[in-house]
Amino acid sequence: MAKKSTQSSSNITNIRLEHFKGDALAISLFKNTTKLPTQYESLDRQTGGLITRALKLGDATGQANQLTVLYMPEKMPFQRLIIVGLDDPKEFKTNTLRQAAGTVARVAAKLKISSLGLAIHLLLPDTLAPESAAQTIAEGAIYATYKYSEFISDKNNNSLKLVFVAPTTANFDRFKKGFITGSIIGESQNYARNLTNKPGNIINPPALASEAQKIARQYGLKCKVFDEKQLVKMDMNAILAVGCGSIKKPRLIVLEYNGKKSTKKSATPDAVIIGKGVTFDSGGLSIKPTDSLVTMKNDKAGACGTLGIMTALARLKLPVNVVAVVPAVENLLSSTCYRPDDIIRTASGKTVEIVSTDAEGRLILADSLTYATRLKPRAIIDIATLTGGCVVALGNDRAGLFGNNESLIDKINTAAENAGEPLWPMPSGPEYLERMKSKVADLKNTGGREGAACTAAAFLREFAENIPWTHLDIAGTDTFSDEKPWRGTGATGFGVRIILEYLRSL
Template sequence: MNFEIQKLSLARAIQGQLDAMVVLWPSQTAPNALGHDPVTRWVAMAIEQGDFELKSGAVMTLYCQPGIVPRHLVVVCTGDNQTGQIRSAVQAAWNALKSTRVKQLGLHVVGDATAPGLQTALSSLADASYSYTTTLSKPKSRLLKQVLVSAQNTTAALASAVQHAQALVSGVELAKEWANRPANHATPSHLAQAAKDIAKGKAFQCEVLGPKEVAKLGMGAFMAVAQGSAEPLRFIVMRYKGAAAAQAPVVLVGKGITFDTGGISIKPAPEMDEMKYDMGGAASVLGVFKALSHLKPAINVVGLIPATENMPDGLAVKPGDVVTSMSGQTIEILNTDAEGRLVLCDALTYAERFKPQAVIDIATLTGACVIALGAVRTGLFSSDDALALQLHQAGESSGDTCWRMPLDDDYAEGLKSRFADVANVAGRAAGSVTAAKFLQRFAKNFAWAHLDIAGTAWRSGAAKGATGRPVGLLLQYLTQLAASTPPFVSEKSKRAPTGTTTSSARRAGVQPRARAPRKA
């Protein structure tokens, strides 16, 4: 899908040779303040007759009207232009058009357009019109190819927002594509090839390690998960070099479990098909790199994807087995369905070699995070207040929101083991936190954050499908970091103790970490 922006009044915009046009109308904009074009007169009449109430999501449609060139025209109210209101308004407008054959669409913003609002509108339109086709015998591919944005005011910021939205959509849709693919069409080898295809530009590199190389590195935890699968593991290392070599990179680590049966601790059969989404973290890393290839920001980024299946073969790891991670720490595997943290811990250790300014892992890690936050916000855990603040702000700016969770040391008590340095699970209570505490053991030498996307990476039910999150959050974070002067450097030595939030972070909008709930 291609986006372009033009400076046009509504009167001129409706003369464009388009199949359809969507007009985004804020509730505070009165028609008598605009002009006398056919659409404005029509809206004024509808408001006067009580047929169009200026509240968020209200929609009116026209077809083949005199003075309006596009066959289809939809006016939708965006309320106060809040992110959620714009998103729902665009969805409502597309619902009115999705049964039509729209190839070229105009998107006109009434009043003063803003960069965040425009970015939200375009990404929401792409999300609403997306359809998965790869494994369908008779796919109905997306007809919509071109979106021409028009507004009375166009600035460099708006042009940049359109460019950012173009890159974001390309990344989100690539993440959706790979997460939506069935596991037999998205094996570790398939992911490796996808990474190579993305990393063809001169600023990119991609290295793929197989079982022998991973064994040589001593990634015993990663290998333990993979040993029950007939599909060979792949450890994917992607690099984007957009800044001077001396600049420390940001490392993104994506959990790449291409299918998760739970292993010997096998999952229940209902909805197990959704475990193809267990590589949503890996898909988001691929999506971010796809977006970077469009934007080319001045920053260095490394992507690490430990990719494998988790299967219950006769050679599979068993509950009670003890393995040695790349860090040298031994792990008692009490539950083989807690495999994501095992592949991630070795990847986190590997990340140290890049001397990173920050490491962010992204994983569909725990059902407990779904219970805590549902499908609205991604769980954010971090040992670094400055990094947590940056990610929180990026989530708020992009609409791909997260919520900071606690990391008090007391939560690690349940991970103690008599037979190894650490167990891979604790009890049921605070499961998302104890999983993060496990990962924190392997991330002590750099600023680290963990994004638990178990509730936000895909939708279930009739609308089943990948969301592409948190590509938007990560891309916003990276582009803000690239634009910052001086570049952000995490002051590890000034971190607040685990389980606390600094007053500066409170003032800047990061909420205090919640206490563990009491038992009933």
């Protein structure tokens, strides 16, 4: 029987450290700390000097994500004290705090702790605002505790309650605001991860559309779903071509969030977010090797992230107008699938020669970009697991950032650094478009292996027209195959924090 995946709940309290009631309390230390910080003096006395002793013995080194677990005297209201390292204070970055929170939360989950107090912010520099500190801790801890276990029958159903502990009333309201924000962002990102992790026999284009309608009802969003008959009338021939090989026909999903009070019937969107939604990608007639077929359920990561962003916008009540556009298709082999040598007239009127049916993402994004440009938004941002070339270029640590507007590129890149999801700006100029020109059509859908991420972005750029546009190629960052102290494996939800950080800055 399918069951819900592991999640956590969160809360905030104003209480002295030594009075916290729960299973464990977490605090932090910077690298090379030898003297007990004044913030921990009262707690240390109540524990009989256990923190001081750990420092003298060198057990608590303060190195990044290094953990020391101290077991408390029976008189204490919590059983364990967990000390996590924040590394060198001179090189402190917000993401160090995010990872530290995740490291603590994952250890707590493994120890089957039910209630974890988080007080790892007490030594942070004054330059980090209370709201930012609490938000970062919530994001890191909630992200870390997620585990996809929907189809595992025999599993640990332990639920971890996270409690942000503020020992004084100073800045309590600001901490509370930040922790609530971080909790919403973390939960929305985990929602995206959970949806991405679902296999292709569960999530197909109509099922993804139903999920969008569900969250629209839940969060008060406007939702339109265009089926294959409507897509024909809209000349969305690229979307139709990619999806024609499956009995689960394509859908174009449009969600709308209006956070600005406007008297106009149709408010100008501050942004249109486009998420690539290939619910399973076999490659079509240009079929993928067997090993490459595994994990192709993740080719909908951009779409799932986009849905996660929309749930967060509604919960955060941000004063922005945002439209989400999700082309949902299944790229399969059949007697009705599209072929190499086909020529498709896209919704924009531009024609595209098909060289490879495995270069399908850019086709459905092309029609979606045309839909987006007709809304005349201030910006368009697309998120897509687009090219293996981006993985070759950047590996799994950064996603590629492309665009036609330097100001927007800079804003998205800044948002990425703040969100702890790093990007790397890459070119998509006319020299790359030259490789995408066809002898029998306006464009072709692949320009070869060399510079593949850049040529794919140059192709997309042709459909963004003159509207500021950025493209996030998340092909290398959409999934984790290895564990880290601060997070597990599976879908990442990469891009959710970036786009929300950008929208919150508007």
